Amino acid sequence: MLDELEHVLDDLLARAGGASRLTGDAIVADDLGKTYPDGTEAVRGVTLRVRAGECYGLLGPNGAGKSTTVGMLGTLVRPTAGRALVAGFDVMAQPREVRRRIGFAMQDVGVDAFATARELLVLQGRLHGVSRAEAAARARLLLELVDLADVAGQRLAGFSGGMQRRVDLASALIHLPPIVFLDEPTEGLDPRARTAIWDALDQLRRSLGVTVVLTTHYMDEADRLCDRLGIIDRGTVVTEGTPAKLKASVGSASLEDVYLHYTGRAFAAGDTDLREAA
Numbered sequence: 001m002l003d004e005l006e007h008v009l010d011d012l013l014a015r016a017g018g019a020s021r022l023t024g025d026a027i028v029a030d031d032l033g034k035t036y037p038d039g040t041e042a043v044r045g046v047t048l049r050v051r052a053g054e055c056y057g058l059l060g061p062n063g064a065g066k067s068t069t070v071g072m073l074g075t076l077v078r079p080t081a082g083r084a085l086v087a088g089f090d091v092m093a094q095p096r097e098v099r100r101r102i103g104f105a106m107q108d109v110g111v112d113a114f115a116t117a118r119e120l121l122v123l124q125g126r127l128h129g130v131s132r133a134e135a136a137a138r139a140r141l142l143l144e145l146v147d148l149a150d151v152a153g154q155r156l157a158g159f160s161g162g163m164q165r166r167v168d169l170a171s172a173l174i175h176l177p178p179i180v181f182l183d184e185p186t187e188g189l190d191p192r193a194r195t196a197i198w199d200a201l202d203q204l205r206r207s208l209g210v211t212v213v214l215t216t217h218y219m220d221e222a223d224r225l226c227d228r229l230g231i232i233d234r235g236t237v238v239t240e241g242t243p244a245k246l247k248a249s250v251g252s253a254s255l256e257d258v259y260l261h262y263t264g265r266a267f268a269a270g271d272t273d274l275r276e277a278a
Helices: 002-016 066-073 095-100 117-127 132-145 161-173 191-208 219-225 243-249 255-269
Strands: 025-035 041-051 055-059 081-086 102-105 179-183 211-215 228-233 236-241
Touching: 025 066, 025 211, 041 066, 041 081, 041 211, 041 236, 055 066, 055 219, 066 081, 066 179, 066 211, 095 102, 102 161, 117 132, 117 161, 132 161, 132 191, 161 179, 161 191, 191 211, 191 219, 219 255, 228 243, 228 255, 236 243, 236 255, 243 255
Parallel strands: 055 211, 055 228, 102 179, 179 211
Antiparallel strands: 025 041, 025 081, 228 236
16 A cells, blocks of 8 residues: 555656745744734734644644634635745735645535535646646545545545545645645544544655644644644744654653643633634
């Protein structure tokens, strides 16, 4: 299976023509903030840098600002403060340029139940300006990557939640973007489906140099996938580092202890005045 995936990724890399590889900082955010019209501060000055080719994870309690931050970086939520560059383009001044260079898989999977997996991917490719023949070729390869090639012609209505998430991931990759945002990519999935997504992401990063930014509540997922983590508490990044460095900072071998250490104030205060973007 691994040999087959290597061939799939070699083909995808050839089709990308090297364009999917970035150098330096893929994402730069300086004092990024979001205040809603009712005065709610969802994000209170997030500053971070994501290097090209790395997997950066955002951890934090519900309502801490994770999804809002990812939404701003992905041009789905308009910032009210600060500045962010994604693939070298300003998210506010150049949103179309940013969108051409990113893939986005949201927490709530949105697929057409009446379409087949192949049809959905080809349609997404066409919407990104990919020719029909090229979109079909990429769809075949990506469905192999997420282990769904054998059901490519079946309607999505009959897919399990885990299978639909894998199709959604493939859809976010159809235009071979250099940066992918994943909001809770394995939420509610069984261990086999989670492992399939983890393996696909590992292969993409190793072979295509894709930069991944994800939010997650799973400590094992963060430990396995992420090169660095940022922990958000009440709208701001309170600490950042590699999983090993963060665990050492609290004298524990458990990433869960790190999470509780840096977000304990939010739990203790019963902080419910923040909300994340839908």
